[in-house]
Amino acid sequence: KPAREDGSIGIEFNAVVNSIRELMERIDWLHANFDSPVLIEEYVEGREMYVGVIGNDNPAALPVVELDLSRLPEGTPRIAGAEVKWGKGTRAYRDTKSAVVDDLPDDTAATLQQTAVAVFQALELRDYARIDMRLRPDGRVAVIEANPNPWLASKAEFALAARKAGRTYTQLIGEILDLALSRYRAA
Numbered sequence: 511k512p513a514r515e516d517g518s519i520g521i522e523f524n525a526v527v528n529s530i531r532e533l534m535e536r537i538d539w540l541h542a543n544f545d546s547p548v549l550i551e552e553y554v555e556g557r558e559m560y561v562g563v564i565g566n567d568n569p570a571a572l573p574v575v576e577l578d579l580s581r582l583p584e585g586t587p588r589i590a591g592a593e594v595k596w597g598k599g600t601r602a603y604r605d606t607k608s609a610v611v612d613d614l615p616d617d618t619a620a621t622l623q624q625t626a627v628a629v630f631q632a633l634e635l636r637d638y639a640r641i642d643m644r645l646r647p648d649g650r651v652a653v654i655e656a657n658p659n660p661w662l663a664s665k666a667e668f669a670l671a672a673r674k675a676g677r678t679y680t681q682l683i684g685e686i687l688d689l690a691l692s693r694y695r696a697a
Contacts, residue, residue: 514546517661518595523602526553526587554652556644558590559611561626562660562668564638564682566689569630571623572671574611581605608667610674618649625651633658637689640668662686 512520520540527533533550540548558579562572579588582602593602611619626641633656640660644652660668664679672682 511549511551512540512544512546513549515544516657516659518591520544520546521589521591522593523587523589523591525591526589551654553587553589554644554646554654555588556646556652558588559622559643559645559651560608560640560660560667560671561622561643562638562640562671563626563630563635564672564685564689566636566693569627569635571626572668573674574614574619574622575608575667575671576611577606577608577667579606608670610670614645618645621651625653629653629656636693638668638686 511525520543525536527536537548540546558577560575560577562575563569564572577590577594579590579594582588582594582605586602590606591602593600594606595603597603614622622643622645625643629641630639635656635658638660640657641653642655642657644654646652660666662668662683669679669682673679677685
């Protein structure tokens, strides 16, 4: 994927490659279409889980949200590519939905949340962030991305999780602003 893009720009289903030849073709295409170095990541099979973290001195994890990719056509890589996120009118967009997870064992949800907070702290993130993970079929967790500036629209995953935790959208935005302002007041 392009190293300098976000929001899955430049990530299509053919971004998952299975040979050196396919990899080189993909790199050539990315270089031709984006003014960016290329980031190569291992494809991790599993459920796409997002955990928002909010806070500075004592960051706290929000409830776990899943981007359900299970309804993508057979043989399609389960990735949150541009078509899934932005391709209104496409099957990929229509058949993928984000929702707060309600089918995880408590210990699995806790592991995801603890991992998210640990990543947030290790990277010295502040105010808010979203940690994207894969829950592998064997139950192991793989961190796939730390997003220090996730989409904050009222229908976005971060806001869905905050709402489940009892915050209105207005309260969420106010809390993020207060966290940022408190860092400047303390300086």
